[in-house]
Amino acid sequence: MAEKSQVIERDALDDLLKVLREQGYEVIGPTIQESAIVYDRIDGVSDMPVGWTDVQDGGSYRLKKRTDESRFGYVVGPHSWKKFLFPPELRLWRAKRDDAGFKILEEREQTKKYAFIGVRSCELHAIFIQDRVFMGGKHVDPVYKSRREKIFIVAVNCAEAGGTCFCVSMKTGPKAQSGYDLALTEIVERERHYFTVEVGSERGQEVLKELQHREAKHDEISAAEGRTRNASEQMGRTMDINDLKELLYRNYNHERWENVAERCLSCANCTMVCPTCFCTTVEDVTDLTGQYAERLRRWDSCFTIDFSYIHGGSLRKSAKSRYRQWMTHKLATWIDQFGTSGCVGCGRCITWCPVGIDITEEVKAIRESEGGTHGDQT
Amino acid sequence: MGTFEPMVPEAYRVRKVIRELADTYTLELESVSGSPLHYAPGQFNMLYAFGVGEVPISMSGDPSQPHLLTHTVRAVGPVTQAICASGRDSVVGVRGPFGTPWPVEKAVGKDVVIMAGGIGLAPLRPAIYSILQQREKFGKFVLLYGSRAPENILFESELHEWRSRFDTQVNLTVDSASGNWKGNVGVVSTLISSIDVDVSNSLVFLCGPEIMMHFSILELIKRGFSKNQIYLSMERNMKCAIGFCGHCQFGPTFICKEGAVFRFDQIERFFRIKEI
Ligand SMILES: Cc1cc2nc3c(=O)[nH]c(=O)nc-3n(C[C@H](O)[C@H](O)[C@H](O)COP(=O)(O)OP(=O)(O)OC[C@H]3O[C@@H](n4cnc5c(N)ncnc54)[C@H](O)[C@@H]3O)c2cc1C
Ligand code: SF4
Ligand code: SF4
Ligand code: FES
Numbered sequence: 001m002a003e004k005s006q007v008i009e010r011d012a013l014d015d016l017l018k019v020l021r022e023q024g025y026e027v028i029g030p031t032i033q034e035s036a037i038v039y040d041r042i043d044g045v046s047d048m049p050v051g052w053t054d055v056q057d058g059g060s061y062r063l064k065k066r067t068d069e070s071r072f073g074y075v076v077g078p079h080s081w082k083k084f085l086f087p088p089e090l091r092l093w094r095a096k097r098d099d100a101g102f103k104i105l106e107e108r109e110q111t112k113k114y115a116f117i118g119v120r121s122c123e124l125h126a127i128f129i130q131d132r133v134f135m136g137g138k139h140v141d142p143v144y145k146s147r148r149e150k151i152f153i154v155a156v157n158c159a160e161a162g163g164t165c166f167c168v169s170m171k172t173g174p175k176a177q178s179g180y181d182l183a184l185t186e187i188v189e190r191e192r193h194y195f196t197v198e199v200g201s202e203r204g205q206e207v208l209k210e211l212q213h214r215e216a217k218h219d220e221i222s223a224a225e226g227r228t229r230n231a232s233e234q235m236g237r238t239m240d241i242n243d244l245k246e247l248l249y250r251n252y253n254h255e256r257w258e259n260v261a262e263r264c265l266s267c268a269n270c271t272m273v274c275p276t277c278f279c280t281t282v283e284d285v286t287d288l289t290g291q292y293a294e295r296l297r298r299w300d301s302c303f304t305i306d307f308s309y310i311h312g313g314s315l316r317k318s319a320k321s322r323y324r325q326w327m328t329h330k331l332a333t334w335i336d337q338f339g340t341s342g343c344v345g346c347g348r349c350i351t352w353c354p355v356g357i358d359i360t361e362e363v364k365a366i367r368e369s370e371g372g373t374h375g376d377q378t
Numbered sequence: 379m380g381t382f383e384p385m386v387p388e389a390y391r392v393r394k395v396i397r398e399l400a401d402t403y404t405l406e407l408e409s410v411s412g413s414p415l416h417y418a419p420g421q422f423n424m425l426y427a428f429g430v431g432e433v434p435i436s437m438s439g440d441p442s443q444p445h446l447l448t449h450t451v452r453a454v455g456p457v458t459q460a461i462c463a464s465g466r467d468s469v470v471g472v473r474g475p476f477g478t479p480w481p482v483e484k485a486v487g488k489d490v491v492i493m494a495g496g497i498g499l500a501p502l503r504p505a506i507y508s509i510l511q512q513r514e515k516f517g518k519f520v521l522l523y524g525s526r527a528p529e530n531i532l533f534e535s536e537l538h539e540w541r542s543r544f545d546t547q548v549n550l551t552v553d554s555a556s557g558n559w560k561g562n563v564g565v566v567s568t569l570i571s572s573i574d575v576d577v578s579n580s581l582v583f584l585c586g587p588e589i590m591m592h593f594s595i596l597e598l599i600k601r602g603f604s605k606n607q608i609y610l611s612m613e614r615n616m617k618c619a620i621g622f623c624g625h626c627q628f629g630p631t632f633i634c635k636e637g638a639v640f641r642f643d644q645i646e647r648f649f650r651i652k653e654i
């Protein structure tokens with residue numbers, strides 16, 4: 001495995017997509033759909049948002065033309081990679097009535113073999129987090145696992161940060177450190193446009209062999225480092241995570257939850273766009289004859305009233321309790337459950353909240369009411 | 379990949395249906411494949427009514443009989459109604475067992491207090507059977523049971539049977555009664571002051587509506603029990619029972635994995651927070 005950074009020229013990106021397709025991967029990457037960056041099937045660089053960037057802030061998202069031809073000159077859009085590994089709707093099984101009551105019908109699904117192009121560091125961390133949820137416990141999600149084991153990941157190190165990004169605070173970016181097959185840093189200069197490439201796996205090495213590449217020179221490596229530094233310095237948001245779990249555990253009854261509830265519409269956007277949120281519900285359906293039944297799994301959200309329903313009524317009736325559940329889960333209880341934070345600082349929940357509720361601001365408000373950080377308390 | 383293995387139910391045939399109360403039925407089930415289902419008292423299964431849905435229901439039978447699965451179900455909505463309406467020889471789906479057990483083994487050598495409210499007696503019955511089957515291993519055995527009214531007393535004839543044993547103290551109470559009820563009236567927590575056990579060497583198993591458990595714990599603590607002697611079974615919405623759907627979260631815990639039976643001191647921090 002190449003330890004040293006390599007270089008490929010701009011147009012080798014198309015070759016990379018081609019090689020992956022030839023190796024049987026369904027290649028997924030950024031496209032523009034409905035005025036946003038959306039991950040979908042791509043056949044070549046021409047399907048990608050070449051020369052576009054995004055402008056993001058609380059409750060706002062806009063695409064804008066760049067002055068250069070960057071292939072990855074934007075950050076994350078409303079969709080994350082989770083929709084491929086953890087599909088929004090999945091049939092768990094199908095059954096038919098028979099003499100023994102019912103019989104589960106065998107199903108054969110060819111496991112999807114995806115190549116993800118342009119996975120940001122925060123998104124890689126989101127995948128690691130979902131790995132723990134779906135594969136780290138006693139039970140394993142077989143669909144997630146079979147897809148996860150086959151993916152080929154081309155990470156992209158961010159050269160610029162977005163207006164709602166805070167991966168530096170969450171220690172999840174902006175440079176991908178591990179867990180990828182190849183990691184690119186895009187460098188656009190006046191005369192040259194190229195990528196430095198880090199190889200993260202044997203498979204990555206094999207694919208790189210098919211492309212025209214060479215070892216990176218000193219000035220190319222430092223150009224790449226400069227891009228990463230630039231992104232680190234541009235974080236649109238910050239979050240002080242010192243003692244954050246205990247801060248929230250101490251403040252289940254904080255008045256700030258009332259305040260945020262007055263603004264929150266309980267629309268569930270934040271949970272849908274979040275790359276780590278994993279809650280689901282099930283739906284049972286039968287055909288008209290009543291002979292066939294199936295069970296579907298669908299993404300669900302802790303913002304719905306039904307989510308906490310038990311006979312007699314929902315446990316979380318107030319918007320306050322639902323927002324508190326979501327944010328406390330992301331930043332506190334997740335740590336006890338899975339050993340990591342449930343937030344990677346991608347900023348999606350801030351950008352896609354129709355009223356611009358900002359998780360970093362909510363943490364700050366609670367922290368400040370206690371008189372600053374509690375980093376020295378344990 | 380084929381089906382989603384951990385979510386696939388197994389077919390069980392209904393061998394017997396017992397009408398316990400106006401809205402509560404006990405079903406005795408036998409696996410169509412013939413394989414036994416070993417479980418510990420306090421554990422639950424996901425019961426599936428064909429095409430209608432799946433809900434968590436505790437075992438209510440004798441755990442030493444793994445070929446005969448027993449569940450006691452109160453019909454409160456579509457799925458539980460469909461399950462209660464299953465006739466003899468019909469088939470329901472079963473996934474399980476899930477969850478943590480009542481610590482019957484830990485109670486060996488100690489006095490045991492079992493406290494139940496309403497349908498909460500059903501999840502405790504396997505523990506009662508286990509204790510009575512090896513009665514000599516335990517100290518005093520007290521069962522406190524409260525129901526809304528005399529006509530809602532679950533497993534009434536068994537309660538009388540247990541009460542007639544010289545080695546078991548059974549106290550019943552109802553929230554309200556009219557006419558010829560001669561027993562206690564009042565919530566079950568009021569029975570705690572009257573029990574005769576070695577408080578420092580006993581365990582309490584508690585199951586019922588959250589509000590009933592809340593007041594019972596206050597009384598138990600007043601009586602001198604410490605928080606790590608009290609075990610309780612928690613209830614939340616459940617869609618998977620295998621830690622994936624997120625619905626059963628209670629603070630940092632997943633009730634389907636770390637519960638439903640908890641030692642009180644382990645969840646105390648979150649127990650009294652409203653709408654958690
Ligand atoms: C660990 C555990 C053990 C249980 N043991 C028993 C038992 O032994 N006997 C018994 O009668 N009941 C038991 N229950 C409660 C039983 O699961 C609910 O009464 C049942 O889910 C109601 O479903 P429904 O569709 O009939 O009614 P509805 O009230 O219409 O429910 C709609 C949906 O909400 C959910 N839901 C509603 N109430 C509950 C609830 N209390 N707990 C979890 N999900 C709920 C279910 O997903 C259900 O499909 C237990 C619950 C838990 C969590
Ligand atoms: S909580 Fe918000 S910022 Fe954190 S990972 Fe989820 S969407 Fe991104
Ligand atoms: S915080 Fe914003 S995005 Fe999330 S549910 Fe409330 S209004 Fe919707
Ligand atoms: S019931 Fe689904 S996570 Fe516990």
